[in-house]
Structures are given as C-alpha cells and as structure tokens.
Amino acid sequence: MRPNTSPVALRQARQHLLDSGQCPSGLVDERLARSWSRSMAAGLLPTGRPQAIDHPSSGTLRQVLASNPELLAHSRPVMEYLFEQVRHSQSVVVLADRRGMLMHTLGDPHFVDKAERVALTSGASWHEAHRGTNAIGTALAEACAVEVHGGEHFLERNNFLTCAASPILSATGELLGILDISGDYRNGHAHALGLVSTAARMIENRLLAATCKRNIRLHLHSAPEGIGSVAEGIVAVSADGWIVGANRVALAQLGLHAGDVGATLLERVLDVRMDDLLSHHKRRPQQPQALRTLQGALLFAQVQMDTAWVATPTRPAAAAATVPQQDALALLDTGDTRWRAAADKARRVVGKPIAVLVQGESGVGKEVFARALHASGPRRDAPFVAINCAAIPEHLIESELFGHVAGAFTGARKEGHLGRLREAHGGTLFLDEIGDMPLALQTRLLRVLQERSVTPVGASKAVPVDFALVCATHNQLMQAAEQGRFRQDLYYRINGLTVQLPALRERSDFVALLQRLLAHLATEQGLGFEVQVAPDLLARLATYPWPGNLRQLANVLRTACAMLAEGEDTLGWEHMPDDLVQALTAAPTPTPAQTETTTLPIALNLQQLSQAAIDQALQAARGNMSQAARQLGISRQTLYRKLGGRTTH
Ligand SMILES: Nc1ncnc2c1ncn2[C@@H]1O[C@H](COP(=O)(O)OP(=O)(O)OP(=O)(O)O)[C@@H](O)[C@H]1O
Numbered sequence: 001m002r003p004n005t006s007p008v009a010l011r012q013a014r015q016h017l018l019d020s021g022q023c024p025s026g027l028v029d030e031r032l033a034r035s036w037s038r039s040m041a042a043g044l045l046p047t048g049r050p051q052a053i054d055h056p057s058s059g060t061l062r063q064v065l066a067s068n069p070e071l072l073a074h075s076r077p078v079m080e081y082l083f084e085q086v087r088h089s090q091s092v093v094v095l096a097d098r099r100g101m102l103m104h105t106l107g108d109p110h111f112v113d114k115a116e117r118v119a120l121t122s123g124a125s126w127h128e129a130h131r132g133t134n135a136i137g138t139a140l141a142e143a144c145a146v147e148v149h150g151g152e153h154f155l156e157r158n159n160f161l162t163c164a165a166s167p168i169l170s171a172t173g174e175l176l177g178i179l180d181i182s183g184d185y186r187n188g189h190a191h192a193l194g195l196v197s198t199a200a201r202m203i204e205n206r207l208l209a210a211t212c213k214r215n216i217r218l219h220l221h222s223a224p225e226g227i228g229s230v231a232e233g234i235v236a237v238s239a240d241g242w243i244v245g246a247n248r249v250a251l252a253q254l255g256l257h258a259g260d261v262g263a264t265l266l267e268r269v270l271d272v273r274m275d276d277l278l279s280h281h282k283r284r285p286q287q288p289q290a291l292r293t294l295q296g297a298l299l300f301a302q303v304q305m306d307t308a309w310v311a312t313p314t315r316p317a318a319a320a321a322t323v324p325q326q327d328a329l330a331l332l333d334t335g336d337t338r339w340r341a342a343a344d345k346a347r348r349v350v351g352k353p354i355a356v357l358v359q360g361e362s363g364v365g366k367e368v369f370a371r372a373l374h375a376s377g378p379r380r381d382a383p384f385v386a387i388n389c390a391a392i393p394e395h396l397i398e399s400e401l402f403g404h405v406a407g408a409f410t411g412a413r414k415e416g417h418l419g420r421l422r423e424a425h426g427g428t429l430f431l432d433e434i435g436d437m438p439l440a441l442q443t444r445l446l447r448v449l450q451e452r453s454v455t456p457v458g459a460s461k462a463v464p465v466d467f468a469l470v471c472a473t474h475n476q477l478m479q480a481a482e483q484g485r486f487r488q489d490l491y492y493r494i495n496g497l498t499v500q501l502p503a504l505r506e507r508s509d510f511v512a513l514l515q516r517l518l519a520h521l522a523t524e525q526g527l528g529f530e531v532q533v534a535p536d537l538l539a540r541l542a543t544y545p546w547p548g549n550l551r552q553l554a555n556v557l558r559t560a561c562a563m564l565a566e567g568e569d570t571l572g573w574e575h576m577p578d579d580l581v582q583a584l585t586a587a588p589t590p591t592p593a594q595t596e597t598t599t600l601p602i603a604l605n606l607q608q609l610s611q612a613a614i615d616q617a618l619q620a621a622r623g624n625m626s627q628a629a630r631q632l633g634i635s636r637q638t639l640y641r642k643l644g645g646r647t648t649h
Contacts, residue, residue: 010151018046031142032133032152038141039132039154047156050119051130056101061123064097071095071168071176072104074206079106082181082199086192091183092120096136098175100127111184116157120182131155135163136178143167143175145200147193150185162188166200171208171236171245172489173258179203201230204247212236212245214451216278217304218266220253224288224300233299237266240353241274242493244450255295262446262489265496269294270301277303328375332368334516335509337641342369342499350377355449355469355494357434357477360501363551366472367432369501374428379468382427385420390433397441402448404457421454424467434471434494435480442487449493469494504546504553508641511542517554521561531561532570540584556580614642 009027016024023036044051056064065072075095083093083106092107102124109120118124119131128137132154139146145166150159165180179200181192189195209217220233233250235243243256243264251258254269267273271292280289281303288300329343346356350373358366367386374384392400403419421429431437437445448454449469453462471494480486507513518531533541546552560575573581618628629639 007151014046014151028152031138031146035128035133035138035141036154038128042129042132044132044154046132046154049157050132050155056123058123061101064101065103068097068103068177070207070210071097071203074210075168075177075179075203076104078199078202078206079104079179081202082179082195083107085195086181086183086189089183089187089189091181091187091189091192094120094136094178094180094182096126096140096178096180098140098177099125100130100137100140100178101125102136103177109182111160111187126180131158134158134161135165135182136180139165139167139178139180140175145193145197149188160185162192164192164196166193166197168200168203168207169248169258170204171211171247172261173251176207198230201247201249205230205232205234208234208236208245208247213306214453215239215244215305218250218277219302219304220250220299222253222297222299227288227300227302235266237274238450239274239452241265241267242450243269253297253299254293259488262450263492270299272301277301281305328372328380329369332365332372334512336502336507336513338500338502339507339509342501345497346373346499347376349497350468351379353468354496355471357495357498358470358472358501359477359498360472360474361503361549362474363549364501364503365550366474366501367430368550369499370428370430370470370472373470374430374468377428377468379427383424384428384430385424385467386430386432387420388432390436394438397438398444399457401441402444402454402456405459417456419454419456421448421467422456422463422465425465426467428468428470431469431471431494433473435473435475435477435486439485439487442490446487446490446493449490504549505544506635506638508638511538513550514538514541514553514557517557518561521558524558525561527561527564529569531564534570534572537571537573537576537584544580544584614639 013024013027016022016027017036021040023033023040025033028036042051072095079093079095086093087107090111092105092109094102094106095104096102102120102122104122105120109117112120119126125131126134126136128134128141131137133148134153135146135148138148145164147162147164149162153159153161161182162185163180163182165178167178168176170176179196181189181196183189183192215236215238218235218237219227220235221227221229221231226232231249233253234245234247235250235254236245238244243261243266246254246256246258246261250256251260256264256269266277271294272289277289280287285303288302291299291301293299327347329347333340333343342358346358346369349356356370356373358369360366370386371384374380387401389397399417399419401419401421403417403422448465451462452466453464455462477486477491477495481488481491504510504513514533518533521527522529522531541553548555556577557571559577560571563575564571576584614628618625625636625639629636
C-alpha cells in the first residue's frame with residue numbers, strides 16, 4: 001500500500017497474521033493495518049475464500065446501473081482513455097458504485113484464472129467486508145486513493161493482483177463510486193495510482209459541469225494557461241453568489257471543505273463581487289480575471305455559463321421598476337432597541353439577493369415583520385406569498401409548493417396547479433415554520449434555490465422562478481441541523497441574514513406598543529375615541545410574561561375593546577378574560593404605586609409605576625438582579641435595560 005513497505009516486512013507481517021490471526025503493529029503501513037483489521041473483523045481468513053455473497057441478479061444489477069446514469073455516462077469515455085494508457089500492461093479498468101459493486105469493466109482479464117474471472121465482471125462486490133483488503137474496497141473505506149500490491153491483499157487468493165483505485169466525488173463532496181485499474185502484479189503499471197487519480201478527477205469535472213450547468217462556473221488556476229487543464233479548480237456558483245459545487249482542487253485553492261459547499265458565499269472566499277465578476281465576463285468573455293483569495297493568493301478565473309439560462313429574464317418588470325421607497329418597517333417601530341436593531345439589519349439587505357431568516361417565539365410578529373420587509377422593498381407591488389410549512393399535510397406540501405401538471409396524480413386538480421413558489425415569482429416567498437418541512441422536501445427546496453427554477457410534479461421541464469426568500473422559525477434551526485433533522489446546506493442557504501425578534505416580555509416598549517395596538521383597534525372597530533387602560537391593570541399587564549406574545553396581547557385587547565360599554569373609554573379588569581385575570585392576580589402583590597388609579601397619560605404613568613416596582617423588587621431581593629427580575633416577571637436583561645443608566649449594588 002505504501003511503496004516503502006519492504007517485501008521482507010510484508011512477508012513477516014503476513015506470517016504473523018497467519019500464525020496469530022492478529023494484525024501486527026509497526027511492520028506495515030497504518031492504513032494497511034487498519035484494512036487488515038477490518039477484514040478480520042468481517043470474519044474473513046487470509047487463507048480463506050471471499051465472503052459468500054450471491055452474484056446479484058441481473059435485475060439488481062440493472063437497478064444499480066439505472067440509479068447511476070450520470071456517473072456511468074461520464075465515466076465511460078474517460079475509462080476508454082484510461083484503458084488506452086494501460087492496454088499493454090494487461091490490466092482491466094473498473095468502475096464500482098459507492099458500495100463496491102462493479103458496474104462497468106474494460107479489458108480482458110486473461111491474467112486471471114478462468115474460475116476467478118467472474119469476480120471482475122459487473123455485479124461482483126469488492127467491498128472489504130466481502131473480499132478483504134483490495135484497492136476498491138479500501139479506497140471506499142478510507143475515502144482516498146490507494147494502491148494495493150500482491151501480498152498486501154488480505155486474501156491470499158488475490159495476491160497475484162496489483163490494483164490502484166480512486167474515489168469519485170460529486171460536486172458537493174459525496175462519494176459516488178470508485179475508479180480502479182487492476183492487473184497482474186508482475187506486470188503492473190508503474191504509474192497506475194497517478195493515472196487512476198487523474199482519470200477520477202476528469203470524471204468529477206465532467207459531472208460537475210453537467211450537474212451545475214444552470215450555475216455560473218468559475219475555472220480557477222494560479223496561471224492563466226492552467227485554466228482548462230485537469231489541474232484547474234472549478235467552482236459552481238448560484239446567481240445570488242452561493243457556492244453550490246466545487247471540485248477538490250477548488251476546495252484546496254479556496255481553503256474550503258466539502259461541507260462548506262452550499263453554505264458559503266463566493267465573496268467570503270474570493271475578493272470579488274458577483275456583479276463585477278459577471279460584468280468583466282460580459283466585456284471580455286475570453287480573458288481570465290486576476291482575483292485574490294481572502295488569504296491573499298493570486299488566482300486566475302474564467303467564467304463559464306449557459307447563455308440560454310442566463311438570458312432568461314429572471315426578474316419581472318414589476319419588481320425591477322423603480323418605485324418610490326416607503327419604509328413599512330418604520331411604521332411598526334415602537335422604540336424597542338432589539339426590535340429596531342433587527343429591522344435595521346433587515347432593511348440593509350432588502351432588494352438584495354440575500355435570504356432572511358426571522359427567528360423568535362410564536363406570536364412575536366415574524367410574519368408581520370416579513371410582510372413589512374416585503375412592503376419596504378422594490379418587490380412590494382408583486383405578491384407576498386406566505387406558506388406555513390407546519391400547517392400543510394405532508395402529502396400535499398410537494399404539489400402545494402412546486403405545483404403539478406394536469407392529472408399528475410390521483411386527486412390532482414384537473415387544470416393543474418401553479419404552485420405557491422411560482423405564485424411568488426417577482427415577489428417574496430415567506431416560509432413560516434421552515435423547521436417543520438420534511439427532509440425530502442428540504443432537498444427539493446434547496447434545488448429550487450440553487451437553480452432558481454421549479455419542476456412541477458409530473459412535469460419534465462423546469463420553469464425559472466425569481467423571488468426574495470424570507471423564512472421564519474420559532475425553534476433553533478442550527479441545533480436541528482446539527483442533529484440531522486434539518487439539512488445543513490439548506491440552513492446556510494436560507495440564513496443569509498438572521499434576525500431575532502424579541503419576545504414581548506423582553507421588550508422595553510410595552511406601553512408604546514400597547515398604545516399603537518389600541519389606536520389600530522379603535523380604527524378597526526370604528527370607536528371614534530382614544531382607548532385608555534386603568535393604571536393598576538396596565539402595571540400588571542406590563543409585567544405579565546405574555547407566553548403568546550403579541551398575538552395574545554392583540555387578541556386580549558381586541559376582545560376588551562369590543563366589550564367597552566356605551567360611554568366607556570377605559571379598559572379595566574372587567575374587560576379582561578377570566579383566565580388572564582387569574583394569571584395577573586397570581587403574580588406578586590402590586591406595590592402601592594401600582595394600585596393608584598390616576599388618569600395621567602399612560603406612558604408617564606407606567607414609567608413611574610414600573611420604576612417604583614423595580615425599586616421595591618430590588619430592595620426585597622437585596623440587590624440580587626436575578627431574584628428581582630423573577631419577582632417582576634421579566635428577564636434579567638429587561639431589568640438591566642429598564643434600569644438604564646442607574647447604578648445598582
Ligand atoms: N407589530 C405588530 N403590530 C400589531 N400586531 C401585531 C404585530 N406583530 C404581531 N401582531 C399580532 O400578532 C399576531 C401574530 O403575528 P405573526 O403571525 O406575525 O406572529 P409569528 O411570530 O409569525 O407567529 P407564529 O410563529 O405563530 O407563526 C398577528 O396576527 C397580529 O395580530
């Protein structure tokens with residue numbers, strides 16, 4: 001496995017293996033020792049036969065071939081080229097799937113016993129568990145290129161072979177299969193490992209170009225002449241700048257790992273903006289651009305893209321039109337600093353191709369926020385399409401989102417269905433409770449976001465779509481992604497910018513918010529006067545934890561306003577629902593200041609009341625902030641905020 005394992009050491013190691021059934025330490029390369037150990041753990045004996053497994057039926061083989069069409073199609077021409085290089089060394093060139101099953105072989109294995117020839121035909125398994133250490137099985141197990149010579153094979157019956165194999169990876173780093181050269185160990189090709197590794201790179205590059213044909217591709221090399229060679233890096237980028245595919249060279253050039261694909265913006269690793277990259281390409285399509293990686297290395301880049309795709313108008317006129325700006329978010333701002341910070345952040349990306357993820361507890365106003373964001377941006381005259389991923393039955397989500405052609409499945413609408421994603425074309429798609437989307441649909445959604453096109457259920461052609469994406473979740477998506485319940489690449493994709501909306505109990509603008517809600521309700525219910533709240537009730541409402549957040553508060557106030565009798569303009573305890581009254585009165589006894597019923601303007605009144613309540617709680621808790629906050633029913637942070645510049649002990 002390693003050229004410097006001496007024949008003597010190998011012989012000793014094999015003897016040890018035969019005598020003791022143990023893998024000797026220190027005599028052979030570590031990778032070989034690991035592989036021998038795995039072979040023994042699989043129940044194989046060096047002098048024994050391969051693990052008895054049936055040669056698969058032709059149906060099973062057909063299935064395996066049918067599930068790897070792209071891999072086979074792009075491997076065949078490269079295998080032919082490779083075979084030409086090794087023709088005189090009596091070798092076969094083999095392609096195996098990701099489980100080690102041979103899918104395609106080239107060359108006549110006359111160096112193999114007649115009885116053994118079947119082992120080198122399509123359908124045979126060269127998984128380590130079946131045939132012990134061998135280049136295909138070990139390359140799969142170690143996920144890297146390996147060479148296995150003669151006596152390094154675990155089974156003695158394979159000691160006449162020399163094999164070199166390299167994994168073939170997808171554009172996103174997934175292991176697709178193994179390319180291998182096997183021959184008689186006395187005639188083995190001196191450069192088999194280099195050849196097979198280069199050929200595997202060629203297949204990977206062809207696959208990348210095919211699977212990412214809808215994306216912008218950057219061919220990278222440290223010298224302009226290197227572009228187009230097998231040593232070039234290739235990175236596929238979506239229209240909004242996300243890296244959606246890369247070959248191994250590109251990963252190394254950009255300092256990335258396979259796991260970063262789908263989760264990294266190009267401009268985070270290359271010092272260039274997408275607009276500049278594309279405008280240079282438009283002006284001088286044949287001339288490579290000199291770029292710097294963020295580590296400072298110089299790379300030349302040549303852009304390639306499918307012109308038919310790029311020429312597709314992706315943004316309808318309505319969205320592109322310059323309409324006077326209006327700041328709908330500002331209309332929701334009632335002074336809370338955390339809410340305002342979230343709005344400021346979101347405002348900066350509105351109109352740009354950056355997905356926004358709104359996080360916050362249920363009822364904090366995530367959808368209201370997303371609508372305001374849409375209304376503040378250049379797409380405001382186009383649709384805002386809201387989908388609650390948790391509310392649609394799982395079996396309907398697919399057609400609901402992606403649409404279907406007429407009669408695509410039993411129960412499908414006769415006339416077909418456009419699908420919510422296409423309804424959002426030009427506008428904003430709001431995916432609420434995105435964390436509840438089934439995993440299979442996450443994969444389809446990711447594809448839509450990468451390719452910017454939708455294939456309706458039952459349709460054969462993709463339709464371009466263009467929308468701004470805003471997602472919302474009340475749970476920790478990052479955690480869900482770490483636990484495998486949510487696709488990490490989708491998580492990074494929808495999380496161009498995260499904004500966290502504070503829970504109502506954490507907000508410092510309760511009174512202003514309440515006044516705005518009351519003003520809104522007064523208009524909604526045609527009251528014709530300003531609604532007040534009795535100060536003792538207000539003091540209680542302000543310190544209540546509001547588990548249902550703004551939704552709960554808005555509902556309570558809506559019902560209360562509707563209950564105001566003729567001539568009444570002040571909400572009191574009698575207008576509150578019984579369960580809320582119970583919860584409010586179960587809280588700590590109000591301070592004397594809180595029980596005052598003056599008719600001072602609400603804001604001033606509350607300020608005085610809450611300062612008095614805070615002072616009293618702090619006194620009772622002897623300055624212990626956590627205890628005081630608990631008593632007041634607010635968070636420690638809120639208490640600190642409410643104290644503002646005041647010093648505490
Ligand atoms: N800024 C606001 N002004 C007035 N009412 C609001 C505001 N934000 C939210 N509400 C009220 O709260 C209700 C819930 O808001 P929204 O649906 O946006 O919350 P959400 O965080 O998306 O909830 P969920 O997580 O349950 O989907 C709204 O229907 C509205 O009555």
